[in-house]
Amino acid sequence: MKKIIVEGLKYKYPLADSLALNDVTFDIKQGEFIGIIGKNLAGKSTLCQALVGLVPHFYKGAYGGKVIVDGLEVKNHSIADLSLKVGMVFQNPFTQVTGSKTTVYEEIAFGLENIGIPRTEIIERIDSVLDLLNIEQVKDHNPFDLSGGQMQRMAIASIIAMKPDILVLDEPTSQLDPAGSEEVFQAIQSLSKQGITVILAEHKMEKIAQYCDRVLLLNNGKVVDFDTPGKIFSREDLEGYGLTAPVYTRVCKALGVKKAGTDEYPVTLEEAERVLRGDGA
Amino acid sequence: MKSISLYEEKASFVHDVDPITKLWYIPFAILIPIILPSFTISFLFIGLSLVLLLGAKVIRKTIPVFGFVFLILITVVLIQGMFKPENETVLFQIGPLTMYKEGLLFALTITLRVINIICAFMILVLTTKPSDLVEALVRKGMSPRIGYVIVSVFQIIPEMMATMSTITDAQRARGMETEGKLLVRIKAFIPLLGPVVLGSLINTKERAMALEVRGFNSQAPKTYLYEEKTYQFSKVLQIGMLLLTMAAVSWRIFL
Ligand SMILES: Nc1ncnc2c1ncn2[C@@H]1O[C@H](COP(=O)(O)OP(=O)(O)OP(=O)(O)O)[C@@H](O)[C@H]1O
Ligand SMILES: [Mg+2]
Numbered sequence: 001m002k003k004i005i006v007e008g009l010k011y012k013y014p015l016a017d018s019l020a021l022n023d024v025t026f027d028i029k030q031g032e033f034i035g036i037i038g039k040n041l042a043g044k045s046t047l048c049q050a051l052v053g054l055v056p057h058f059y060k061g062a063y064g065g066k067v068i069v070d071g072l073e074v075k076n077h078s079i080a081d082l083s084l085k086v087g088m089v090f091q092n093p094f095t096q097v098t099g100s101k102t103t104v105y106e107e108i109a110f111g112l113e114n115i116g117i118p119r120t121e122i123i124e125r126i127d128s129v130l131d132l133l134n135i136e137q138v139k140d141h142n143p144f145d146l147s148g149g150q151m152q153r154m155a156i157a158s159i160i161a162m163k164p165d166i167l168v169l170d171e172p173t174s175q176l177d178p179a180g181s182e183e184v185f186q187a188i189q190s191l192s193k194q195g196i197t198v199i200l201a202e203h204k205m206e207k208i209a210q211y212c213d214r215v216l217l218l219n220n221g222k223v224v225d226f227d228t229p230g231k232i233f234s235r236e237d238l239e240g241y242g243l244t245a246p247v248y249t250r251v252c253k254a255l256g257v258k259k260a261g262t263d264e265y266p267v268t269l270e271e272a273e274r275v276l277r278g279d280g281a
Numbered sequence: 282m283k284s285i286s287l288y289e290e291k292a293s294f295v296h297d298v299d300p301i302t303k304l305w306y307i308p309f310a311i312l313i314p315i316i317l318p319s320f321t322i323s324f325l326f327i328g329l330s331l332v333l334l335l336g337a338k339v340i341r342k343t344i345p346v347f348g349f350v351f352l353i354l355i356t357v358v359l360i361q362g363m364f365k366p367e368n369e370t371v372l373f374q375i376g377p378l379t380m381y382k383e384g385l386l387f388a389l390t391i392t393l394r395v396i397n398i399i400c401a402f403m404i405l406v407l408t409t410k411p412s413d414l415v416e417a418l419v420r421k422g423m424s425p426r427i428g429y430v431i432v433s434v435f436q437i438i439p440e441m442m443a444t445m446s447t448i449t450d451a452q453r454a455r456g457m458e459t460e461g462k463l464l465v466r467i468k469a470f471i472p473l474l475g476p477v478v479l480g481s482l483i484n485t486k487e488r489a490m491a492l493e494v495r496g497f498n499s500q501a502p503k504t505y506l507y508e509e510k511t512y513q514f515s516k517v518l519q520i521g522m523l524l525l526t527m528a529a530v531s532w533r534i535f536l
Contacts, residue, residue, distance in 0.1 A: 054490050080499040088494045095487035098495075099433035099440070102412065109506040111495035114425075116504050123506070144440055158495065 003166060003197045004028040004051065008065035011046065011055055020046045021055075022221040024065070028199070030165075033192045035208040035229070036201040038218035039242030044201035045091065047218065048170045050074065051199065053082040070165055084115060087164035091171045093151035096158070097143045104146070104154055105130075105139045111162045129157040132187050148175030156184065166197045173204070185211055206246045209233060209267035217241065230264035248272035286435050287342060288410050295337035295404065299512035300414040301421065302519055303405040309522040310401035314394065316529045323393040330400030339407040343400075350399055354392050361388040411435050416505070425503055429492075445477055 009024040020043050028034055036044045049055045053074050056063040067074040070085045090096055101107040105126060112122045130136045133153040138146060143154060152175045159167065169188070173181040181204065189211055192198045202208055208215055209229040217224040217232055219241045225232055232238075233245040244250070245267070252258070252265045257275050259266055266272040290296075295303075310330060314323045334340045361384040362368075368381030405414070412435075415428040452469065453459050459469040 049490075052494055054493065058490055058493060078498070079493045080496055083494050083496050083499070086494075090487065090491055092487060095484050096491040097488075098429075098492060099436045099488070100412070100429050102436075106506060113504050113506060114496035114499045114501070116499070116501035119504060119506065119508065122504065144436065155491075162495070 001030045002027050003030040003032075003070055004199075005066070005068040006050075007067075009050060009067055010062075010064040011050060012062040013046075013059060014061045016061075019221050021050065024221070024223050026216060026223060026226050028197060030197055031192065031195045033189070033198045033211055033213045034200065035212035035215040036199065036218060037203075037205070037208060037215060037232075037243060042218040042242075043221040044218060045170050046221075047216075048088060048168045048199065048201055051166070051168050052086045052088040053077065053079040054088075083111075083162070083164070085164055086166040086168060087159035087162050088168040089156050089159050089170065089172045091174060093148060093155045093175060096155040097151065099144075102142055103140050104135065104143055107143045107154060108158045108161050111158055115162065125161045125163070129161045132160065132190070133157045134183060134187075149177065149180050152176055153180075153184065156187075160191065164196075166199070167191065169198070169200045169202075171201055171203065173202075173207075181207065205233070205244065206248075206268075209246045209249070217243075229267045230259065230262070233267045234258075234264040252276070285438055286411050287406050289339060289342065289407065290410075291338050291408075293337045293408070295333050295408045297512065298408075298518070299510075299515040300405070300409045300417045302512070302515050303409055304414070305519055305522055307398075307401045307405060309526060311394075311398055312526060313529050314397060316526075316533050318390075320389070320393065323390075323397060326397050327393065327400060330397070330404060333404050334400065334407070337404070337408045339403075342407055343403050346399065346403065347396075350395060354388075354395060357391055358385065358388040361385070361391075413510070416507075417510075419503070420505070420509060426497075429497070441477060441481055444480065445473055448473055448476055 005027045007025050009021050010019055011021040012019050024047065036047060038044050046055060049058075050067055051069060051074070055061070056075070057079050063075065069082065072082060072085065074082065098107060098110050101110060108126045108129060109122050112125060117125070130139055133156055135150060135153045135157060138150055138154075143151070146154060152172060156169070156172055167188070172188075173184050176184060185207055188198055188200070192211075200208075200212070212229055214226060215229050215232045216226045217235075224241060225235065233249045238245055245253070245265075248269055248271070249265045249267050252272055252275060255276075257266075258264060259271065259275060266275050310326050314326055331340070334343060362372075362380040363378060363384065365381065365384035365387060367383045370382040372380045372382050372385060374380070412432050415423075415432050419425050419428040449459050449469070452472070457469060458465050460466065
């Protein structure tokens with residue numbers, strides 16, 4: 001079942017000279033884990049925001065084409081309506097703190113109160129996301145007193161608690177250390193396994209390769225390619241788009257070893273190990 | 282986290298009173314002395330408010346406020362006492378300065394009014410958590426958007442001040458003088474304005490987007506994490522104040 005359909009999407013920010021998204025077309029099936037990659041200013045954040053309705057409803061600007069999310073055409077529905085289906089976590093954790101709550105626990109409750117979830121369920125949901133993102137120990141702290149990484153976990157928890165069918169994450173682990181990032185990715189993967197559709201913009205190519213089913217490669221607002229991590233990272237012209245493949249892929253490329261019976265290089269540690277040890281061949 | 286709210290968490294019977302009742306006390310304490318303009322009534326209300334502030338154990342926090350207010354009131358007393366146009370009866374003279382009875386009585390009325398108003402507000406401000414008051418008002422039907430603005434100001438202003446001191450520290454580390462004479466301080470302050478103002482504008486935009494995706498503008502009836510606090514005597518106190526106000530009005534009209 002197609003969960004997200006984007007057709008010929010064009011978008012220009014007000015006062016901007018050029019299109020931030022230029023004729024973007026793709027679709028995503030229910031339960032897929034999708035990565036969005038591209039160099040700085042490629043349009044990743046803009047595309048994420050187009051899926052939750054911030055583009056065009058929040059910014060205005062020139063908009064063409066169609067985005068259909070879980071049967072709702074974004075152009076014709078309010079952000080509040082869409083927020084029941086799609087949740088979005090932003091790049092900067094600091095500006096996602098509402099500023100109207102004095103504890104992490106209350107902060108997570110904010111969205112749930114707004115959409116009218118009954119009290120007992122609010123409490124159940126908060127307890128479960130605190131556990132999922134491993135921030136129980138700071139639940140009574142002031143949100144502004146958290147470290148960047150903890151704030152980022154809280155921001156993700158706040159959105160997950162709203163139980164959207166589709167989760168859009170814009171560089172959600174920029175402030176986390178490697179172990180913290182890995183933990184958060186595991187948590188997101190567990191949601192993905194429960195059938196939630198995940199769309200994630202990210203610069204950490206190793207993570208994209210490890211977790212995503214398919215990867216959307218953006219450049220100057222255009223879709224260059226949309227395929228499996230193996231296919232995307234095996235492209236010869238990747239550097240031309242300002243990207244470097246995962247380190248495992250680069251090593252294997254340098255050694256000239258491809259996955260058995262394909263034209264692709266390994267993209268994860270496991271794949272590389274298998275190929276280099278020769279037991280996958 | 283520093284707070285700019287004057288509220289102090291304490292256990293007292295005043296803290297346990299419904300925020301809405303404390304809010305009603307303000308117009309009540311201001312109106313009655315206007316309806317019944319006598320010094321006795323004014324003193325009665327100031328006395329009552331002071332007793333409540335004492336009972337709430339927050340009287341010490343009122344001292345700086347009163348200090349500031351007295352400074353202004355002294356000028357009122359002096360100016361009215363000496364220069365009020367209706368001044369006739371000389372009370373006393375200090376050198377070339379003459380104090381008149383009419384002006385002083387008028388100044389006393391103003392002074393009592395002002396102290397009375399300040400006391401009534403302080404009972405609310407010093408003994409009520411801002412978010413409790415706002416939540417109570419939102420439950421009564423105030424727009425959650427207005428409520429959000431009020432509550433967030435108490436958190437976001439200290440945040441801005443923290444940003445400001447981080448930037449000052451960074452500039453001091455680069456050798457900029459930030460302390461000393463007033464002119465030096467002003468010079469150090471100006472380059473702060475750019476990053477702080479611009480930064481908070483960008484933050485505000487991003488925060489607005491984050492609020493949007495968390496259903497801030499949702500039409501669904503809002504729910505609350507905490508159960509509505511039940512307060513004892515709210516109705517009794519509110520009806521009591523209403524009855525007393527009506528009694529004061531009829532006293533004024535019929536007697
Ligand atoms: N609020 C805005 N107003 C005007 N133009 C904008 C705005 N936000 C982004 N743009 C422009 O839109 C284009 C795409 O930017 P976008 O933020 O989507 O890139 P990105 O891929 O998310 O980059 P990064 O990797 O730095 O996060 C850029 O040319 C950028 O200058
Ligand atoms: Mg971005």
